Amino acid sequence: MNFFKKLKDSISTQTDTVTDKFKDGLSKTRDSFVGAMNDLMKDYRTVDEDFFEELEDILISADVGVHTVMDLIEQLKDEARLRNIKDAKDIQPVISEKLAEMLQKSANEAAINEQPGELTVILFVGVNGVGKTTSIGKLAHQYKEEGKKVVMAAGDTFRAGAIEQLEKWGERVGVDVVKQQAGSDPAAVMYDAIQSARSKKADVLLCDTAGRLQNKVNLMNELSKVKRVLGREIPDAPHEVLLVLDATTGQNAMSQAKAFQEATDVSGIVLTKLDGTAKGGIVLAIRYELDIPVKLVGLGEGMNDLQPFDATQYVHGLFAEVLEQTDTDDENS
Amino acid sequence: MAFEGLQERLQGTLKKMKGKGKVTEQDVKEMMREVRLALLEADVNFKVVKKFIADVKERAVGQDVLDSLTPGQQVIKVVNEELTKLMGGEQSKLQAAQKPPTVVMMVGLQGAGKTTTVGKLANYLRKEHNRKPLLAAADIYRPAAIDQLQTLGKQLDMPVFSLGDQVSPVEIAKQAVKQAKEDHQDYVIIDTAGRLHVDQELMDELQQIKEAVSPDETLLVVDAMTGQDAVNVAESFNNQLDLTGVVLTKLDGDTRGGAAISVKAVTDTPIKFAGIGEKSDALEPFHPERMASRILGMGDVMTLIEKAQTNVDEDRAKELEKKMRTNDLTFDDFLEQLGQVKEMGPLDELLEMMPGAGKMKGMKNIQVDDKQLAHIEAIVRSMTKAERDNPSLLNASRKRRIAKGSGTTVPEVNRLLKQFDEMKKMMKQMSGQQKGKGKKKGGMNMPFM
Numbered sequence: 001m002n003f004f005k006k007l008k009d010s011i012s013t014q015t016d017t018v019t020d021k022f023k024d025g026l027s028k029t030r031d032s033f034v035g036a037m038n039d040l041m042k043d044y045r046t047v048d049e050d051f052f053e054e055l056e057d058i059l060i061s062a063d064v065g066v067h068t069v070m071d072l073i074e075q076l077k078d079e080a081r082l083r084n085i086k087d088a089k090d091i092q093p094v095i096s097e098k099l100a101e102m103l104q105k106s107a108n109e110a111a112i113n114e115q116p117g118e119l120t121v122i123l124f125v126g127v128n129g130v131g132k133t134t135s136i137g138k139l140a141h142q143y144k145e146e147g148k149k150v151v152m153a154a155g156d157t158f159r160a161g162a163i164e165q166l167e168k169w170g171e172r173v174g175v176d177v178v179k180q181q182a183g184s185d186p187a188a189v190m191y192d193a194i195q196s197a198r199s200k201k202a203d204v205l206l207c208d209t210a211g212r213l214q215n216k217v218n219l220m221n222e223l224s225k226v227k228r229v230l231g232r233e234i235p236d237a238p239h240e241v242l243l244v245l246d247a248t249t250g251q252n253a254m255s256q257a258k259a260f261q262e263a264t265d266v267s268g269i270v271l272t273k274l275d276g277t278a279k280g281g282i283v284l285a286i287r288y289e290l291d292i293p294v295k296l297v298g299l300g301e302g303m304n305d306l307q308p309f310d311a312t313q314y315v316h317g318l319f320a321e322v323l324e325q326t327d328t329d330d331e332n333s
Numbered sequence: 334m335a336f337e338g339l340q341e342r343l344q345g346t347l348k349k350m351k352g353k354g355k356v357t358e359q360d361v362k363e364m365m366r367e368v369r370l371a372l373l374e375a376d377v378n379f380k381v382v383k384k385f386i387a388d389v390k391e392r393a394v395g396q397d398v399l400d401s402l403t404p405g406q407q408v409i410k411v412v413n414e415e416l417t418k419l420m421g422g423e424q425s426k427l428q429a430a431q432k433p434p435t436v437v438m439m440v441g442l443q444g445a446g447k448t449t450t451v452g453k454l455a456n457y458l459r460k461e462h463n464r465k466p467l468l469a470a471a472d473i474y475r476p477a478a479i480d481q482l483q484t485l486g487k488q489l490d491m492p493v494f495s496l497g498d499q500v501s502p503v504e505i506a507k508q509a510v511k512q513a514k515e516d517h518q519d520y521v522i523i524d525t526a527g528r529l530h531v532d533q534e535l536m537d538e539l540q541q542i543k544e545a546v547s548p549d550e551t552l553l554v555v556d557a558m559t560g561q562d563a564v565n566v567a568e569s570f571n572n573q574l575d576l577t578g579v580v581l582t583k584l585d586g587d588t589r590g591g592a593a594i595s596v597k598a599v600t601d602t603p604i605k606f607a608g609i610g611e612k613s614d615a616l617e618p619f620h621p622e623r624m625a626s627r628i629l630g631m632g633d634v635m636t637l638i639e640k641a642q643t644n645v646d647e648d649r650a651k652e653l654e655k656k657m658r659t660n661d662l663t664f665d666d667f668l669e670q671l672g673q674v675k676e677m678g679p680l681d682e683l684l685e686m687m688p689g690a691g692k693m694k695g696m697k698n699i700q701v702d703d704k705q706l707a708h709i710e711a712i713v714r715s716m717t718k719a720e721r722d723n724p725s726l727l728n729a730s731r732k733r734r735i736a737k738g739s740g741t742t743v744p745e746v747n748r749l750l751k752q753f754d755e756m757k758k759m760m761k762q763m764s765g766q767q768k769g770k771g772k773k774k775g776g777m778n779m780p781f782m
Contacts, residue, residue, distance in 0.1 A: 060379050063560035066370055128583060128611075129444025129556065137476075158611075160488070161448075161481025168476035182484075213586040246444060250376030250560020252588035273443065276529045278562035 047080050047091050055095070062281035062318050063250050068288050072098065096315050102288060104311035109293045111308070113239045113267070114204075119197055121205045121230055121237040124270075125223060125260050126244035128211030131272035131298060133162065135244055136206045137169030138306040139296075144173055148203040153193030154179035155186040155226065156210040166208055173303075176200065186210065186222065187229040194233040207238065214259030224263045242295065244270045247280030257286045268295035271309070275300045279318050342367040361393050364408050375589035375628045378564045381598045389415050413625050419594060420621035425603035427458075428577065430549045433519040434467070436510055438546070439580075440539055440570060441554035443527030446582035448478060450554050450608060451524045452485035453616035454580075457606075458520055459491070460614070466491060466520035469509035471542065473498040474526040482524055489613060492518070502526070503541045510546050523548070530569035539574055550577045552605065555596055557584045563592040564599045571600040581619065582608035589628050662757055664713050664721035671710055711739035712749055724750060 052073050059069045076095060085091050104110070114120045122139075124132045136152060143150045152170060154177055156162035163179050170177035178193040190207060197205040209226060212219035230237045243266040245253050260266050271280045274297050283294050294309040365386050372382045392411050429435045437454070439447045451468055458464040468486050470493060472478035479495050486493035494509040506523050513521045525542065528535035543551065553567060553576050570576060579596055584607045593604055604619040713721065715738035720726050727735070727750065729743075736743045 057379055060373055061561045063376075063562070066373050127558070127586070129446055131444060159481070160452075160484035161477045161479075164480040165475070165477035172476070213583060215585075215587040246556070246558075248442065248556070248560060248562050248566070249558045250563075250588075250592065251374055252376070252558040252586065253560075255587055273529075276442070276531060276562070277565045278560070282560065 047085055047088055051088055051091075052077060059281065062279035063253075064281035065251055065254065065285035068285040071288070072102075096312075099284065099315045099318070100311040102284060103294065103314065104309070105293075110268075110295050110310070112295060115236075115239055119194075119202060119205055119234065119237075120239050121194070121207065121234060122240045122242060123207045123209070123227060123230065123238040123264065124242050124244055125209055125264055125266070126211060127213050127256055128159075130211065130244045130246040130249075131270075132156075132211065132244045133165050133169065133208055135242075135270050135272060135296070135298060135306060136166070136208050137173060138298075138303055140169065140175045140204075140206055141173045141303045142306065143204050144175060149200065150175045150204045150206065151193060151197040151200060151202045152177045153189055153205060153207040155189050155193075155208045157182055157184050157186050157189065158210040162208075162210065187225050190226055190229050191233065194230065194237075214256050220259060220263040223260075227264045240268060240295075241266050242268050242270050243292070244272060245280065245283070246278075247271055247273045247298075248276065248278040249280070249282065251282065253280075253282040254285055254289065257290055257292060261290060261292065266292055268293055270294075270296045270298065270306075272298035274298060274317075275305070281318060342371050358394060360404070361390065361408075364404075365390050365393070368408070368412055371629060372591060372594075375591035375630070376558075376560045376563070376595075377591035377628065378561050378595040378598070381564070381595050384598075385415065385419065385594075409629070413622075413629065416594065416625035416628065417622045420597050420624055421603045422621060424618050424620060425578065425605050426618075427605060428549050433517075434510065434513040434521045435519065435550070436521045436523070436546050436548040437550040437552060438506075438523045438525065438539075438542065438548040439552055439554055440525055440574060440576075441527060442529065442556075442566060443475075445527065445554040445556045446608060447527060447554045448472065448481050448485070448524050450580050450582060450606075450616065451482065451522050452489060452613055453608065454606065455491055455520070455522055456489055456613045457616050459489075464520050465518045466522055467509060467513045467516070467518040468493045469506060469521055469523045470495040471502040471505045471509075471523050472526035473500070473502055473505070478524070478526065485613070492516070494521075502538060503545050506542045506546045521546075530566050536569075536573050543574060551575065552578045552580050553596070553600070553602075554580045554582060555592060557581050557590040557592060557607075558586060558588045559592040561595075563595040567596040568599045571602070576600055576602045578602050578605040580604070580606045580608065580616075585609045585611075585615070589630060590624060591628050593624050594628065664716060664724065664753070667753065668710065668713050668721075671706065671713075708739070708741055708745065709749055712736075712741055712746055715739040724753065 055076075056069055056073055059072065060066065064072075076091065076098065079085070079094055079098075080091055083094070085094070112120075112122070124136055126132050133156065140150045140152055150173075152166055152175055154163045154166045156166070157180065160182075163182060167177050167179070169175075176196070178189065178196045180189050180192065186209060193205060193207065207226075207230070209223060210219075212223065214220065227238060227241065241264045243257060243260050245256065249256070257266065257269075269283060269286065269292055271283055271294050274280060286292055287294070294314075296306055297309050297314070299305045299307055368389065369382055369386050372385065373379060377385075389412055392415070393408060427435075427437070439451055441447050455466040455468055458466050468482055468491060470479040470482045472482075479498060483493050483495065494505070494512050496505050496508060502525060509523065510521050512518075523542070523546070525539060526535070528539075530536065551574050553570050555563065555567070559566070567576075567579075579600065579602060581590065581593055581596075581604055584590060597604060604621070604624075606616055607619045607624075609615045609617060712735060715735045716727075720731065720735075727746075732743050732746050736746050739746075
């Protein structure tokens with residue numbers, strides 16, 4: 001079975017809303033996909049150096065990162081030799097398989113580590129402007145819909161308007177926000193939030209933090225302290241530390257992942273802004289080098305557009321538009 | 334380390350070339366491969382890289398590099414020059430309207446840092462040019478975006494124009510300009526909502542604002558950490574809004590910032606400002622040549638090389654080299670070299686130019702202190718001529734005298750002696766290795782660098 005047929009099958013067998021969301025979110029890319037894939041196979045009937053070079057460009061243009069791409073291409077070359085693959089269309093499924101495997105080792109690793117009957121604490125970290133507060137708002141809405149009691153902690157006491165932003169989400173979604181004044185100690189906000197969530201018998205506590213660039217030592221130390229305070233109040237807390245990454249970010253995302261992992265022991269990634277043309281391919285490199293799985297993806301502006309990660313769908317989207325670009329390139333040249 | 338500077342990258346290729354005498358076209362090809370990887374790792378768009386490499390290669394093969402005795406440096410120089418050229422050569426200023434107020438409109442993706450930049454730009458205009466800006470809150474979509482701008486306005490003690498979040502951004506922009514005219518404010522800076530470049534409805538809205546207030550500057554705010562997609566974003570905003578410039582934000586991070594090149598390449602508008610910190614004064618005019626070095630991860634090597642070359646006397650350097658080989662380097666020679674380093678400029682400035690130094694952990698917090706150099710100089714100057722020629726003369730009593738004479742302590746004197754000794758040993762080893770290697774440039778024999 002060739003690649004796009006297999007992919008189409010896998011999409012059509014998944015009829016739940018998650019798949020629909022993915023389809024909509026990645027619609028910028030999907031329409032052209034089948035045609036583009038056909039073209040690639042037309043252009044490259046055989047698996048040769050040119051084919052791999054083109055593939056290298058495709059992956060690099062999706063921000064996967066030079067090191068990972070080189071390794072991946074080597075592996076694919078070996079695979080092609082091993083399986084004696086000569087025909088371009090026969091290597092397509094190998095590529096997609098490999099990428100999906102690399103991203104997701106098992107289907108349930110995208111699941112959030114929830115504590116049934118107890119308070120689940122989720123800490124959100126990341127650099128400035130990636131969408132931490134927005135992701136928290138959306139997730140709060142979803143938990144609320146599931147009938148859970150949610151509390152949000154306004155831990156970004158630094159950026160102007162950040163507390164107000166979370167409060168507005170609180171009003172919109174109907175969830176309590178624990179806050180202090182702007183400029184106060186975020187660790188103290190967390191302490192308050194835990195007490196408040198406990199007394200309200202909440203199921204989920206979502207903790208916002210100020211965006212910070214990963215090379216600011218003092219700010220990273222502050223974040224470690226926030227995490228320590230949560231752990232002191234509830235053993236095992238935070239149950240998830242989610243690093244929010246902007247899909248438009250390039251190679252610097254690796255440096256972000258490393259630094260935040262060191263400071264807060266990140267347990268998963270939220271990949272936001274995937275509804276644009278950016279592919280966020282760096283998550284492949286991050287998974288490959290640091291073994292941090294993607295848990296949630298932001299596929300749009302709507303409240304329900306934060307979705308569990310699905311590797312197959314993602315890989316599909318990763319290729320589509322770039323192939324379209326390659327297509328127009330070829331026409332131009 | 335994922336990010337290696339271009340220099341380290343070229344090191345391997347250069348090693349292979351050593352002893353070959355002449356650089357071949359194949360060597361250049363290999364070096365170009367390294368340049369390509371360095372640029373891709375710095376997030377320069379792959380298509381832009383392709384074109385760039387083609388240009389550089391042409392220049393490199395065309396004699397510039399082939400005839401050079403230092404092909405590695407030459408390649409870096411060509412790459413650096415081409416990169417600076419690509420990025421717009423020199424600094425570009427903000428345009429001003431003939432009749433105030435000058436209208437500046439900020440556009441960009443979500444989270445690029447538009448609102449923060451509006452505050453910083455207003456502060457910059459007031460501080461550097463003594464202007465009176467009005468901030469206009471036209472982001473009615475993101476929760477609390479208006480609060481954010483109002484808070485910034487309060488912090489900076491500057492007026493913020495808002496009509497709440499129920500009035501259309503077009504109307505807000507129009508009214509803001511009107512208000513500025515009435516109040517004799519000479520700048521209006523319009524904060525717009527972040528939007529995806531593929532969101533046609535919202536892009537249309539920006540066009541309407543533009544038509545309504547005809548801004549003198551339409552600035553695209555771009556996150557310096559943006560990857561390959563920067564070209565799509567910039568192209569789209571530019572096609573629909575005819576940008577006049579770019580602001581690059583979050584440059585205080587450790588990103589290489591290759592997006593700067595991508596954006597410049599597709600929009601052909603200058604990058605005007607760079608955001609370099611969280612505080613309201615952390616905005617500065619953009620320097621293309623500094624950015625070129627940053628992208629290549631090599632510090633300002635060019636300036637360093639130039640400085641070294643203008644300050645080092647070639648003949649003296651050769652003599653010194655001979656002394657090093659025969660291991661009779663004295664404290665007088667040391668003193669002379671110290672003088673040369675001092676002539677090159679303050680130490681911390683030199684350090685900043687060193688490749689990789691900026692990235693070293695904790696390096697930023699180290700205050701390199703020219704006083705230390707002064708101490709060393711004082712110690713050496715407190716020695717007698719005989720002592721400088723033959724440090725083994727220095728016994729405890731002589732050391733005490735030197736410490737007293739130089740206003741330092743005996744441990745400090747001891748430390749210097751030990752360092753000098755180690756330096757001599759190291760130099761002997763180095764010159765031993767280099768014996769018989771033929772030509773060697775005597776330019777950079779600064780032991781303590």
